[in-house]
Amino acid sequence: MALAEDELLRRLRRSDARAFAQLVDNYKDMVINLIVRMRGIAEDTEDLAQEVFLRVWKGLPEFRGDAKLSTWIYRITINLCIAEGKTARARAQFLPAEDVALWSHPSMHTESGNPYSEEAPLKARLARLIPQMPEKYRTAVTLYYLKNLSYFEIGEIMDIPMGTVKSYLFRGKAWLRERLLPNEPTVERL
């Protein structure tokens, strides 16, 4: 039976292995997808995700519960991705073709009248572009779209005000738009 977060946290603080297993089960996919968005697909993605959970386990005695457990885990993930230092820019240059295909989604909805009829290739290009974004934009855009986190939650994870989150999101999307749809100079100059 799944435990509520406060109950889970209480058991984790008692070094309950079963509670830790549940925590890993609850957050493993999210952590892996967050890492992939931040760094691009890489062979060591799962190793890095495991490292996130080891840090969570070791850090539990110091976790005061000021933020949600999920916020804390995402913060550890983001910090680890940044500290790990393998830039997505370099990684994306060597992204194998099959990895790009992994990101494409053939059932992508195409709206009539949309000037961009080939959306699957666009999606693959987007997947390669995201890891190359400036770090702060990448983090904000990834958190916002991966888990529908609120501006407030993203601000807590990145330790910035909500207004700055909105600004990063806006500029991050402008950065993507300029590279993904380069014929349309719209908001990047703002």
Place this chain on the structure above:
Amino acid sequence: MASRETPPERANGGAIMTHDEALTRLPDFLYGNLSRDEHQTIALMLETDSELRRAYEEEKLLDGLLRTQKWIHARPDFTTHVLARAGLPVPHGETVLEGFLERLSAYAPIGTLAVVVLFYGEAIGTRLWSMWRGVLDWAGTAVGVSSLHTSPAFAATSLALLTVAVVISFELGRRGQSSF
């Protein structure tokens, strides 16, 4: 194409907005996060400002692309690997007996209290009553009132103390339950 600097006509009481302001509000327009006036203003601008309309189409496209990226699942043995790296035993699920014992332990404090009251309630009550009367007799002698324990104040005080005892008992039981 509408002028960048010239605000559109105010229509139906709509908010005045420049082209660049409208550009920055397109995500909120997309998600319906604007006031009715602002939404109406941008909707009108989209009819006349081709550049804004193109930007809106791009915003929708990019938003859709970002929201529908492939979701990757961890390998089935991911959790086992993490536990092994942390030096923890791999749990094999909660047995019925373990679950029963866990729930039983949660009710232990209040259960113990109930057993004690069941077997020794009368003796404890009599003893407490006797002690309380002794205290009141002593207090009555001290203030020169011989029948303090039969007074309304005595009844009210007893009732209040009983209430406090019940509340404390429930609180202890609740805390004991939630700590497991």
